[in-house]
Amino acid sequence: MGQILKKNFISGMIGNLVFRNLNGKQIVQSHPRKFKQTKATKASGSEFRQCSSWARQLREGLFPFLIDQTDSYMYRRLTGQLYKALLSNTNLPKGGRTPLNADMKDLEGFEFNSHSPFKDYFIPKITTVLDTHRQLQVTIPELDLNTQVLFPSNVYHAELVVVAYATSFDHTATPVDASFILPLEKNAVIPQETVWTSPPIPEHYFMVVAAKLLFYTPNKFTGKNYLNSKTLNPASIMFCEGGGNKIGS
Numbered sequence: 001m002g003q004i005l006k007k008n009f010i011s012g013m014i015g016n017l018v019f020r021n022l023n024g025k026q027i028v029q030s031h032p033r034k035f036k037q038t039k040a041t042k043a044s045g046s047e048f049r050q051c052s053s054w055a056r057q058l059r060e061g062l063f064p065f066l067i068d069q070t071d072s073y074m075y076r077r078l079t080g081q082l083y084k085a086l087l088s089n090t091n092l093p094k095g096g097r098t099p100l101n102a103d104m105k106d107l108e109g110f111e112f113n114s115h116s117p118f119k120d121y122f123i124p125k126i127t128t129v130l131d132t133h134r135q136l137q138v139t140i141p142e143l144d145l146n147t148q149v150l151f152p153s154n155v156y157h158a159e160l161v162v163v164a165y166a167t168s169f170d171h172t173a174t175p176v177d178a179s180f181i182l183p184l185e186k187n188a189v190i191p192q193e194t195v196w197t198s199p200p201i202p203e204h205y206f207m208v209v210a211a212k213l214l215f216y217t218p219n220k221f222t223g224k225n226y227l228n229s230k231t232l233n234p235a236s237i238m239f240c241e242g243g244g245n246k247i248g249s
Contacts, residue, residue: 046095048083054099055079057169058208061177065163065210069233071114081110085240099206100168104242107208111236118236121213123148126162128209128239136164136198136239138209143191145184152215155227156186159214162238164198166207176201184213209239 010019010026018029055078059066085106086097111117127139140160143149151158159181166176180196201207212235216224 047086047097050098051083051086052079054169055082057167058082058165061165061167061175062163062208062210065161065165065179065212066112066233066235067228069228069230070112070235071230073114074112077114078110078112081107098169099242100204101243104206104240107237107240109236112210112212113230113233113235115231116234118211118213118234121150121234122160122211126209126211126238130201130207130241134201134203136201136207136209138162138164138196138198138239140182140194140196142193143184145186145188145190149184149186149213151186152227152232155215155217157216157218157224158184158186159216160184160211161214162196162209162211164207164209166201166205168202168205173202176205176207204243206243207239207241208237210235210237212236 011021012019016030020027020029055075059075059078082099082104085104086099086102088106089097089102092102109119111119124141124143129137131137140162149158161179161181163179164176167173168175176199178198182191182194184191212233215227215232217227219225
């Protein structure tokens with residue numbers, strides 16, 4: 001109901017119009033309509049909120065690997081890519097999809113730092129297979145360090161860091177966190193194929209394998225002066241396994 005105030009100002013609601021006094025001026029606005037959410041809309045909204053939570057837990061688990069050297073919008077991009085991967089599982093109902101029961105392969109290739117994409121610095125393909133013992137077997141092929149790895153100018157040393165991280169997204173459960181480092185030296189003898197095996201992964205865990213390049217210059221006092229930063233930190237997801245994938249696929 002509208003009321004006439006002093007100086008003939010109207011205050012309140014008449015029909016779908018709202019009258020109010022703002023700094024001595026009569027303001028008229030239309031009353032916003034309320035939209036009823038459907039079950040599908042509510043389910044989609046719930047999925048996106050869950051993806052934000054899952055992405056945050058994944059970032060926290062990978063923090064020692066990322067060491068805060070990502071681009072400024074990585075957290076948004078990761079949530080968006082995780083949500084996109086979840087949506088690709090059209091055979092599962094909205095609101096019932098999780099990384100633990102869905103195929104999350106669309107996360108593979110995600111770049112943690114858009115300023116220095118891993119694929120531009122490391123050309124060979126790193127392959128990963130989850131074997132029948134639920135161990136991740138990571139294979140790095142024989143490398144030609146002069147043509148397949150991009151070193152910054154006047155830098156001749158690097159480390160390829162590979163991390164396997166698995167979680168049930170339950171704070172009471174212990175995640176699996178394992179890694180290895182492969183030294184790389186430009187113009188050195190070409191390394192042979194390298195195979196690394198992770199500890200066993202519990203069932204119903206979501207797992208990723210990520211790789212990054214750490215560049216450094218030798219120092220006789222500190223050993224190594226690492227050069228990575230928020231603009232130079234090639235790091236990417238190489239492998240992703242959710243509940244919707246088959247072992248050994």
